[in-house]
Amino acid sequence: xxxxxxxxxxxxxxxxxxxxxxxxxxxxxxxxxxxxxxxxxxxxxxxxxxxxxxxxxxxxxxxxxxxxxxxxxxxxxxxxxx
Numbered sequence: 868x869x870x871x872x873x874x875x876x877x878x879x880x881x882x883x884x885x886x887x888x889x890x891x892x893x894x895x896x897x898x899x900x901x902x903x904x905x906x907x908x909x910x911x912x913x914x915x916x917x918x919x920x921x922x923x924x925x926x927x928x929x930x931x932x933x934x935x936x937x938x939x940x941x942x943x944x945x946x947x948x949x
Contacts, residue, residue, distance in 0.1 A: 868941070869934035870894075872919055873903040879918055884911055909945040916942050 876889055888907035895902045922935040
């Protein structure tokens with residue numbers, strides 16, 4: 868997940884499984900930002916994505932909206948919900 872999404876999720880209330888996945892992820896630096904590699908079942912990724920919906924609003928910077936869209940594309944690529 869993009870770093871801007873991970874930063875946003877750290878400030879929100881998460882379920883224990885979501886928090887554990889985020890906390891146990893590995894940070895990978897790339898360019899100016901970073902990516903958080905999270906190992907979790909697709910359902911947890913979908914829950915995290917659902918919690919990122921405020922990043923689609925008009926009050927956020929374009930980079931945050933783009934980061935959320937990139938994460939959505941990655942999660943969508945995981946396949947259909949089980």
